Amino acid sequence: VSTGGGGGGGGGNTGTSTPISTKEVTEDVTVQIAGDTRMGDNSKAFKKALHDAGLPDNITVEIIAGSQVTNNRQNQYQQWLSGGRKEPTLMMMDSGWTIPFIARNQIQNLTDALPSDMVNTVENEYFQASVQTAKSPDSGDLYGIPLFPDFPTMQYRKDLLRNAGYSDSDFNKWATESMSWKEFSKVTKKAMEANQDIGNGYTFQASVYEGLSCCDFNEFMTSHGGAYFGNPEKNLFGPIGERPITVDEQPVLDSIKMVRTFINGSKDKHSLDGYEGNIAPSAVLQWTEEPSRKPFTGGDAIMHRNWPYSITINGAEDVFGKDLGVMPIPYGVPESEAQYPMTGGPVAALGGWHMTVNPNSPGKKKQAAVKVLQALMQEQFQLDIFGIMGWIPPRPKLLDSDKAKQVEVIGRYLPQLKVAGENAIPRPVTVVWPQQSSKIASEVNASYAQEKSPEQAMSDLKSSLKQIEQSA
Amino acid sequence: MESLSETAYAYLLLAPALLLLLVIAVYPLIQTFGYSLFADQLTGSSRLGEFVGLQNYVALLTGARNFALPSNFLPNLTSQFPFIKNVYSSALMVTLIFTGFSVLFETLVGFAQALVLDQDFRGRRWVRVAIIIPWAVPIVIQGMIFYLMFQPNIGFLVGTPQDPAFLNQIGPLSISYTPLRNTADSLFLIIIADVWKTSAFMALLILAGLQSIDRSLYNVARVSGATKWQQFKMITFPLILPTVLVAMLFRTIAAMRVYGIIETMAGCTTVPSLSCLVVTTFNNSLYATSATVAFITAVLIGIVVSVYIVKFADAEGGF
Amino acid sequence: MPGKTRPDGGTNVGTRQDAEIHRGPFERWVNKAIKNPERANRAMFYVATIFFLVTTLFPFYWLLVLALTPNNLITDMGLVPKGFNPEVFVTMFQRVPFHWYMFNSFVLGIATTAIVLVLASLAGYVFGRLNFPGKSVLMLAILAISYFPPAAFFLPLFELFTGNLAISIGPVTVSSPDLFNTPAPMVLPFSALFMPLSIFILTTFYGQIPDGLEDAARVEGTTRLGALFRVIIPLSAPGVATAGVLTFISVYNEFFFSFLMNNGEASSWAPIVAGILKYQGQFDTPYNLMAAASIVGVLPVAILVIIAQEKIVSGLTAGALKE
Amino acid sequence: MGEVKLEHVTKRYADVTAVDDMNVEIRDGEFVCLVGPSGCGKSTTMEMVAGLTKPTEGEVHIAGRNVTNLPPKDRGIAMVFQNIALFPHMDVYDNISFGLRLRDFDKEEIDRRVDRASDIVQLEGMLDRMPDEMSGGQRQRVAIARAIVRNPEVFLMDEPLANLDAKLRVHMRTELQRLHKELDTTIIYVTHDQAEAMTMSDRIAVIDSGQLQQIDPPLTCYNEPANLFVAGFIGSPAMNFVEGEVAENGFASENVEVAFDPADHGLTVGDEVTLGVRPEDVYLTRDSELTTPTQPIDAKTDVLEPMGDEIFVYLLLDEEAGTDLDDMAGDAFAGQLLMSVAPDSEIEEEEDVDVVLDRSRVHLFDTNSGEAIVHGITSKMPTTSADETPAEGDD
Amino acid sequence: MGEVKLEHVTKRYADVTAVDDMNVEIRDGEFVCLVGPSGCGKSTTMEMVAGLTKPTEGEVHIAGRNVTNLPPKDRGIAMVFQNIALFPHMDVYDNISFGLRLRDFDKEEIDRRVDRASDIVQLEGMLDRMPDEMSGGQRQRVAIARAIVRNPEVFLMDEPLANLDAKLRVHMRTELQRLHKELDTTIIYVTHDQAEAMTMSDRIAVIDSGQLQQIDPPLTCYNEPANLFVAGFIGSPAMNFVEGEVAENGFASENVEVAFDPADHGLTVGDEVTLGVRPEDVYLTRDSELTTPTQPIDAKTDVLEPMGDEIFVYLLLDEEAGTDLDDMAGDAFAGQLLMSVAPDSEIEEEEDVDVVLDRSRVHLFDTNSGEAIVHGITSKMPTTSADETPAEGDD
Numbered sequence A: 001v002s003t004g005g006g007g008g009g010g011g012g013n014t015g016t017s018t019p020i021s022t023k024e025v026t027e028d029v030t031v032q033i034a035g036d037t038r039m040g041d042n043s044k045a046f047k048k049a050l051h052d053a054g055l056p057d058n059i060t061v062e063i064i065a066g067s068q069v070t071n072n073r074q075n076q077y078q079q080w081l082s083g084g085r086k087e088p089t090l091m092m093m094d095s096g097w098t099i100p101f102i103a104r105n106q107i108q109n110l111t112d113a114l115p116s117d118m119v120n121t122v123e124n125e126y127f128q129a130s131v132q133t134a135k136s137p138d139s140g141d142l143y144g145i146p147l148f149p150d151f152p153t154m155q156y157r158k159d160l161l162r163n164a165g166y167s168d169s170d171f172n173k174w175a176t177e178s179m180s181w182k183e184f185s186k187v188t189k190k191a192m193e194a195n196q197d198i199g200n201g202y203t204f205q206a207s208v209y210e211g212l213s214c215c216d217f218n219e220f221m222t223s224h225g226g227a228y229f230g231n232p233e234k235n236l237f238g239p240i241g242e243r244p245i246t247v248d249e250q251p252v253l254d255s256i257k258m259v260r261t262f263i264n265g266s267k268d269k270h271s272l273d274g275y276e277g278n279i280a281p282s283a284v285l286q287w288t289e290e291p292s293r294k295p296f297t298g299g300d301a302i303m304h305r306n307w308p309y310s311i312t313i314n315g316a317e318d319v320f321g322k323d324l325g326v327m328p329i330p331y332g333v334p335e336s337e338a339q340y341p342m343t344g345g346p347v348a349a350l351g352g353w354h355m356t357v358n359p360n361s362p363g364k365k366k367q368a369a370v371k372v373l374q375a376l377m378q379e380q381f382q383l384d385i386f387g388i389m390g391w392i393p394p395r396p397k398l399l400d401s402d403k404a405k406q407v408e409v410i411g412r413y414l415p416q417l418k419v420a421g422e423n424a425i426p427r428p429v430t431v432v433w434p435q436q437s438s439k440i441a442s443e444v445n446a447s448y449a450q451e452k453s454p455e456q457a458m459s460d461l462k463s464s465l466k467q468i469e470q471s472a
Numbered sequence B: 001m002e003s004l005s006e007t008a009y010a011y012l013l014l015a016p017a018l019l020l021l022l023v024i025a026v027y028p029l030i031q032t033f034g035y036s037l038f039a040d041q042l043t044g045s046s047r048l049g050e051f052v053g054l055q056n057y058v059a060l061l062t063g064a065r066n067f068a069l070p071s072n073f074l075p076n077l078t079s080q081f082p083f084i085k086n087v088y089s090s091a092l093m094v095t096l097i098f099t100g101f102s103v104l105f106e107t108l109v110g111f112a113q114a115l116v117l118d119q120d121f122r123g124r125r126w127v128r129v130a131i132i133i134p135w136a137v138p139i140v141i142q143g144m145i146f147y148l149m150f151q152p153n154i155g156f157l158v159g160t161p162q163d164p165a166f167l168n169q170i171g172p173l174s175i176s177y178t179p180l181r182n183t184a185d186s187l188f189l190i191i192i193a194d195v196w197k198t199s200a201f202m203a204l205l206i207l208a209g210l211q212s213i214d215r216s217l218y219n220v221a222r223v224s225g226a227t228k229w230q231q232f233k234m235i236t237f238p239l240i241l242p243t244v245l246v247a248m249l250f251r252t253i254a255a256m257r258v259y260g261i262i263e264t265m266a267g268c269t270t271v272p273s274l275s276c277l278v279v280t281t282f283n284n285s286l287y288a289t290s291a292t293v294a295f296i297t298a299v300l301i302g303i304v305v306s307v308y309i310v311k312f313a314d315a316e317g318g319f
Numbered sequence C: 001m002p003g004k005t006r007p008d009g010g011t012n013v014g015t016r017q018d019a020e021i022h023r024g025p026f027e028r029w030v031n032k033a034i035k036n037p038e039r040a041n042r043a044m045f046y047v048a049t050i051f052f053l054v055t056t057l058f059p060f061y062w063l064l065v066l067a068l069t070p071n072n073l074i075t076d077m078g079l080v081p082k083g084f085n086p087e088v089f090v091t092m093f094q095r096v097p098f099h100w101y102m103f104n105s106f107v108l109g110i111a112t113t114a115i116v117l118v119l120a121s122l123a124g125y126v127f128g129r130l131n132f133p134g135k136s137v138l139m140l141a142i143l144a145i146s147y148f149p150p151a152a153f154f155l156p157l158f159e160l161f162t163g164n165l166a167i168s169i170g171p172v173t174v175s176s177p178d179l180f181n182t183p184a185p186m187v188l189p190f191s192a193l194f195m196p197l198s199i200f201i202l203t204t205f206y207g208q209i210p211d212g213l214e215d216a217a218r219v220e221g222t223t224r225l226g227a228l229f230r231v232i233i234p235l236s237a238p239g240v241a242t243a244g245v246l247t248f249i250s251v252y253n254e255f256f257f258s259f260l261m262n263n264g265e266a267s268s269w270a271p272i273v274a275g276i277l278k279y280q281g282q283f284d285t286p287y288n289l290m291a292a293a294s295i296v297g298v299l300p301v302a303i304l305v306i307i308a309q310e311k312i313v314s315g316l317t318a319g320a321l322k323e
Numbered sequence D, E: 001m002g003e004v005k006l007e008h009v010t011k012r013y014a015d016v017t018a019v020d021d022m023n024v025e026i027r028d029g030e031f032v033c034l035v036g037p038s039g040c041g042k043s044t045t046m047e048m049v050a051g052l053t054k055p056t057e058g059e060v061h062i063a064g065r066n067v068t069n070l071p072p073k074d075r076g077i078a079m080v081f082q083n084i085a086l087f088p089h090m091d092v093y094d095n096i097s098f099g100l101r102l103r104d105f106d107k108e109e110i111d112r113r114v115d116r117a118s119d120i121v122q123l124e125g126m127l128d129r130m131p132d133e134m135s136g137g138q139r140q141r142v143a144i145a146r147a148i149v150r151n152p153e154v155f156l157m158d159e160p161l162a163n164l165d166a167k168l169r170v171h172m173r174t175e176l177q178r179l180h181k182e183l184d185t186t187i188i189y190v191t192h193d194q195a196e197a198m199t200m201s202d203r204i205a206v207i208d209s210g211q212l213q214q215i216d217p218p219l220t221c222y223n224e225p226a227n228l229f230v231a232g233f234i235g236s237p238a239m240n241f242v243e244g245e246v247a248e249n250g251f252a253s254e255n256v257e258v259a260f261d262p263a264d265h266g267l268t269v270g271d272e273v274t275l276g277v278r279p280e281d282v283y284l285t286r287d288s289e290l291t292t293p294t295q296p297i298d299a300k301t302d303v304l305e306p307m308g309d310e311i312f313v314y315l316l317l318d319e320e321a322g323t324d325l326d327d328m329a330g331d332a333f334a335g336q337l338l339m340s341v342a343p344d345s346e347i348e349e350e351e352d353v354d355v356v357l358d359r360s361r362v363h364l365f366d367t368n369s370g371e372a373i374v375h376g377i378t379s380k381m382p383t384t385s386a387d388e389t390p391a392e393g394d395d
């Protein structure tokens, strides 16, 4: 019996870098796309948009609406690709975990496989942060076409702030000119005092989960000028084991103290001076996106940090409509005072998805897949799909377009999204990020929950991160 | 075929089951054991790195591999009492605590439920379905129910400091306002969720055991002067003991492998169990570590359940 | 018992009157209840029944509350639905072909249960009623299989079932068939992994059937297997039905293999849990739809339990088992 | 104080009345055997006394208390079950000591009693066997031992010796009688063994179809059966019955006639009566030394059944009727008669013989009601005065 | 073709040898009863014939084939189990028809046979009862019916009538005999009822402690028991035994002497022998009409046990010894003697009587080996020539 065992690699991923023919596909081909549930729910419109964007009629698209539990899907792809499965041909991959697939050499190198004009378009026109997460940190080659980015923003209740004396002029300013956390805390405090019946001030997510390490904490930290691995421009995606670990630096500690102040007020031993306290419920320590959104949507919170999907919900006419305000995430220190590039100032953690190609698919299918990718890259398609499914166009310039502005609800908040997109900070995805992420989440959460001092938590974190770095 | 010797006949009848188990269970385990002898490999196209022999086992048992796991594997032992520092910080202790309490309560509750179901009363078929039905709930949903119940600002079982709920106010037993981020509280709630669902498993098996007892033995016992309690103690209990032991045995094994309810309620980082380590490392593509943890877990389970096996051998009179 | 003095012949079996039954506090309490058996027992019994009903059904009630509350209003939930939205039970079928997933789960469950019951019956018969060398070792080995987390089986099985395992016999190389997206790679592992439990259950139940009945059937002209199916299995109905229900439910809700052995589409035999997760978006979670789907998904199992319980409670009857 | 009283006790199942308006008073210390055909309600009666079955109607009293609603454990009884019902999970010692352990007897006392009981049932050295490692008779003996280790007020024994060989039965019988005497306990005992019922009991209760037929001392039941049923049931082989009617000069039937004065027995001519006579009261005329024989009856021997200490002879009175061993068994007369002769008698099959009946041991029953009319015909023959004149009807 | 042959069959359990080197040949169509004390290995023997238990050693042949390794279903047998073993989940009809349904008989044939069988066991109208709704005897009859619906080559019946009342037993016995005749099947039958064994069987096999003691026609076993065990076991009440030794002029013991010439029976003076005499061969001297009596023996009556058709009289020969009913049961002599007299005998308790034994029915056994030496003393008395002279030892 001979098996793939022992050195155990399973499927041979040959040809991840062989060029794919861009010739017209003559016969009928069905391309299977591993998508998500939203794509599945809107599959008719999605396919129509593709064909409207120039996908030949002889290419049929079949959508597998994969699970939205992102870990599960990552695992699924992992098995499919290492098992050498030929289907699906196209796979939607989270920008948070595309890089490990690249590192494993499991997906098609598009720089090699696609015509260079396509690759250039992506590199030049797309949101930079997004593109970075679809490239090999080593070679810089492109492995995925960003499908849509996702940036969190701060949502607020204009009606409640008005009670506290703020007005449209303030709102308009905040829309593009981000405020500092200091001011944010004062605004929130004031609004809470003016609206005694509202139970929560500022709601966000600080449960022990990937969302804390990739996003919420990352934003607090980066906006204070801190970073996980020193200079993000250089070290975000490696080299593993050779980059500094900087989680115990002052800006990082300050960001933790700030959050502790938000939750516990100044009586916390590790509070940060100058900030208003008690503006966030301790429940945030257990909240992920949906639980944190519920009180806000239910009318029981003033400020809420979340992804664009929730803007669509909260901005709906039967919820808050025009009373929903959106602004970029506040900053801790201005960019100028920050130690590292890409830090300080307003930040937004980067989410979003890419489209990648299964290298094991037969040539014909890949050939057809290229046609699909081409359609996906059409601006028209991106705007269509923004309207249909709310996928934010991956090109910043499209956010200025009129067509985008006409999209219901979210069309009202494009400037804010654009600011967020331009200040987006990707999580430091490497092959060891999953291990590091859970350590970060648990240490940060423990410290937020006053179980550890910020210093203690971060030095513990530093040593685990170091071990992980060194193991790889 | 029947003129075969008893041994040959036995093996003949076992053949289909053994064949299935060999191909579907034993073969993969051998392979997986093979994986555990290689290094992890995170880059490049092969799943595993070079051959390292038993190094993975050594690394795991000495704690040198803890960084790759969501939590420590074995507890930190100290020379002072209590010998285990911070009981919740290791997967082994969390798993043992979960197993001990959940199996204990499931057995008690399941037993009581089975005794109720064993009675004759109107509408018992509906009561029976009601009691058994939690077992039919997918873990994802079970997790969702309890997650939401204990989610501040959503569920009513946990309040806020301004507006505490009942469970926040019961003295030493009270739970915190964010119970699902706290290992002790989460473990407690997960045990409750598990007892809710899995008592039905116990109840079903014990009920079946109760139903198989020859009723005439009770007549003898009653005439001999046995009270209800004595009938239970001397007839019912010994006769269903094998069934109860089988139920407890498999519950213990399942509890030692708990994962789903943890993942859906509190997450593996908050409540690390042995299986959490296996699954997390597996999902993180640390296949060798995952295989190693799986094998050590199996050995630990084997040690824990050997208690039952000894009991079972007694109760069955030769095993 | 009224005391009565008897001439003590010295040779009789016992010299003292049956002693008063000794009672501990709990026993005393039990006994007091027995003194007035009808009422006290019934009362106790009803209290217990109601307690169990409330505790087991409450989470279901809450699930219903969640289902009926429109998703946006799910916050600060009390004990009654906030709003009333029965359309959710229609919406859930529009969003996801949930009935199809239920069907898949049902088929997987039935197929696995059938395989497990047949194989485990044979094995249970052997372990419960025959004596042969190697018996305990085999039983322990089978048990040991269930010590391993499912993840420990996964990779080799995935290769086996996706055509990546090649067996060379001399010059001929046969590669395993690609069964991905078919029921086989789920049913087979389920069967193997859930079988140890059934084997142990059936071993204890079959072992308790008096030899005399099997003997009678064999003398009447059945083979040993005939006796197994005609006499031992019917008489172990509670055990068999229980093993069946437990296996079925386990499969119905299994997720590890059923998630990784297909692409999650209803047409690829993905089970009910995959269906439930389909409602979930990247961040948004329609708790109401998932709750509704769970309620609907649990119904077939409830029906199955109703059917199976007739067997589960068809306990053995008094005198005929004279041994 | 173990008297047992059943008052109007009735047990009805869906489609059968197992026990029908039973009224019995059993005195303290009495040994009563319940006998009757299979399915007549003996076990059901026992179960109602034990409290295992609730009577549909009526009351059960033990020791003067109405125990109808008392659970078995409070009734002061011990029972040997017809289906044995050993606890399969306990060895012999534990089975026997079960009732004692329930009552927290001390270890030595239990050991002493178990030893003694296992001695009585001859199971010494088997105390650590499991029930499934024993023979049928051994199991039954364990069941007996389990009952007799205790000192209840009432023993209920449902065919306790059914699986034992003759020798052991005799032994067990003696032991049970000794026990009965020593403990002075009330014993209710079901048996289908006539010898057992005859030798052991103070009184025999004969039951048929759930109804009590007669309860009397054994010899009374044997010699003065209350009705046709009892007469046919008690005694093995069964009593011969001849249906006929009262004629002027006594009993008349096709083959058998017995002369007496109907008036002496309160009979009137034309009454339909059945004559009953036991096989041992039928004699070959040639051997007979009877002082009060009837007229000889012509017969022909059919089958001979040698039993060792006696020979059963089936006689045909009516030439046509073939011997039907079955129908002989207590059913109404069909031209046949069973007699028993000493083993050294010189008698052969198909031999023509003359037989006589012992008048003093002949019974007359009302054919319709079945009630007994006369036990032993004492009246003189009506026609001639003297004895043994062959002047009576001789056909 | 149902002959059954056991060749050196042995069955050993952990601590017992249940059957010990059994060699039996049962002819086709023969009716053999196995008798022996409880636990002697009867059921085990049956089970080995049936194929339910594998012999530890030896071979079983049925119809000329070695079936030692054949499963029960291929042996052509039907069996009634001692423990009845009805299928609790089937009603009476299904229980009875089980074997027929297995063999795919057609519906009408099954109905016909079930009707016939239930008729024989008198269970008509109970076909839809479940076993737990029946009395003990009814269940046993179902078990019999289940066996007799089939036409096997060999019937194995393990105490099939144990739970039936006397009348039904007689009926069933007849039916079984008729069946035996009709089907010409071999029947192996375990019973502890002597009457059954005597009347039904062609031969009786007496087993003790797993060893075959004698297999012979009933009367041979009764009249010419092969050894002390058989003599004591067959016959109820049991044979009286008197231990003594051979003297010059015959058998001598403390209380009983029987004169004969030792040489006539191949005995030498001083041999230890045991004399056996059945209760019915003991006579009151005053009633005796024996042609070959022994010398009278002084005795005193102790207990009288009236049995209806006879009275058992316990005699004390030795003034000191009290009657021990138990020890009488076949154990060695202890100064006691049991006799049976006619029910009309005028005899009272504590009466001094003289008894004689029937010389022609006295047995002598070697005390040490237990083997029979003589059945019936035919030799003349050595000293005086004549009969009935009270010159012999009269103590």
Ligand SMILES: Nc1ncnc2c1ncn2[C@@H]1O[C@H](COP(=O)(O)OP(=O)(O)OP(=O)(O)O)[C@@H](O)[C@H]1O
Pocket (backbone or CB within 6 Å): D132, D133, D134, D135, D136, D137, D138, D163, D165, E013, E014, E015, E016, E017, E018, E036, E037, E038, E039, E040, E041, E042, E043, E044, E045, E082
């Ligand atoms: N499974 C067993 N293990 C050990 N000993 C056994 C087993 N089965 C039977 N025996 C012993 O073997 C002997 C013979 O048993 P068997 O059942 O043949 O007796 P039997 O002659 O049928 O007696 P009975 O008349 O009481 O039914 C008994 O002493 C019994 O205790």
Ligand SMILES: Nc1ncnc2c1ncn2[C@@H]1O[C@H](COP(=O)(O)OP(=O)(O)OP(=O)(O)O)[C@@H](O)[C@H]1O
Pocket (backbone or CB within 6 Å): D013, D014, D015, D016, D017, D018, D036, D037, D038, D039, D040, D041, D042, D043, D044, D045, D082, E132, E133, E134, E135, E136, E137, E138, E163, E165
């Ligand atoms: N549970 C029941 N349901 C219906 N009928 C029953 C039930 N139990 C007993 N009977 C019937 O009641 C009658 C009396 O049964 P019982 O057991 O008292 O008879 P028995 O006198 O003990 O007979 P045996 O000598 O055969 O043991 C029988 O005809 C029997 O069929």
Ligand SMILES: [Mg+2]
Pocket (backbone or CB within 6 Å): D042, D043, D044, D082, D158, E135, E136, E137
């Ligand atoms: Mg009965």
Ligand SMILES: [Mg+2]
Pocket (backbone or CB within 6 Å): D135, D136, D137, E042, E043, E044, E082, E158
């Ligand atoms: Mg037996």
